Amino acid sequence: MNFSYGTLQLASLLDDRDETVAVNALAQLLAREDELGDLPGLLQESSDPLVRRRAHMLQNAISMRAGRRELARMINCPRDEEIFDALTGLHLLWYDRDQKSDICKEVDKFRQRAAKYPLDSLEDGEFFMRKSTFLPENETTIRPECYCIGTALFQKCAAASLWMMVLYGLLPKGNFQLVRLQGNYGLIDNNGMVLTGSGGWRLMKYDGNGEMISVPQLMRYFGTTLLSCAVNSDSYRYVMSITQVLTGDESEKVLNSFPYPFGSKPGR
Numbered sequence: 001m002n003f004s005y006g007t008l009q010l011a012s013l014l015d016d017r018d019e020t021v022a023v024n025a026l027a028q029l030l031a032r033e034d035e036l037g038d039l040p041g042l043l044q045e046s047s048d049p050l051v052r053r054r055a056h057m058l059q060n061a062i063s064m065r066a067g068r069r070e071l072a073r074m075i076n077c078p079r080d081e082e083i084f085d086a087l088t089g090l091h092l093l094w095y096d097r098d099q100k101s102d103i104c105k106e107v108d109k110f111r112q113r114a115a116k117y118p119l120d121s122l123e124d125g126e127f128f129m130r131k132s133t134f135l136p137e138n139e140t141t142i143r144p145e146c147y148c149i150g151t152a153l154f155q156k157c158a159a160a161s162l163w164m165m166v167l168y169g170l171l172p173k174g175n176f177q178l179v180r181l182q183g184n185y186g187l188i189d190n191n192g193m194v195l196t197g198s199g200g201w202r203l204m205k206y207d208g209n210g211e212m213i214s215v216p217q218l219m220r221y222f223g224t225t226l227l228s229c230a231v232n233s234d235s236y237r238y239v240m241s242i243t244q245v246l247t248g249d250e251s252e253k254v255l256n257s258f259p260y261p262f263g264s265k266p267g268r
Helices: 006-015 019-031 040-043 049-076 081-094 100-114 122-131 149-153 160-170 215-232 235-246
Strands: 135-137 155-160 176-181 183-191 193-197 201-205
Touching: 006 040, 006 049, 006 193, 019 049, 040 160, 049 081, 049 155, 049 215, 081 149, 081 160, 081 176, 081 215, 081 235, 100 122, 100 149, 122 160, 122 183, 122 193, 135 160, 149 155, 149 160, 155 183, 160 176, 160 183, 160 215, 176 193, 176 201, 215 235
Parallel strands: 135 155
Antiparallel strands: 176 183, 183 193, 193 201
């Protein structure tokens, strides 16, 4: 592949002993991601260990960007078979030092266990969730671990909305609908029954007093809740990465509308 003169000039700065120069070069190379092709791989074969290390940093950044793009797509337009993939991605957005393979393994073990139960109705779903000793937390209890599937499966405690998404992902598609009822979340079926959770599981007749919500709406709710947790913890890195996923904007300008210290202007 032919690389532009500007790209090659930036790549030549990766052996600079001045870290600031190298970091700026990496940032500008990332801005040219579409034209990099196999350049990061070629640079990783350099005889200079410093160039190899920075080329690995470049490749890792490109891979992380690709992962965020894919997660943004799954959050905004997930296919039915991608629900657990999207939940895994959201978990890793917060617990970004966890290994994806470990979370996928736990999710797969859970789904294999669930496959041993009949899951054709809300009654089946309620029985399975109770049998699993899963506790649905109130939505006003905003802790990041309550919206991350890995910790939810381990601690058996999560926001009711997350358990409803998990159950929706297990039940046959087309017969159930996610619903929000007075700040709580639930699932309704074609027979007019609703399963809710808030401190405990409740299966009852649906009175029609609720708002139907879609899978993307609930996924984005999880994402914005994690963003709120990131802002409360003053974590610039988490605010940046979560906002990039929610907006699809991969630049640092994504935080321009945020108040200081996340935005660039004090006093905003």
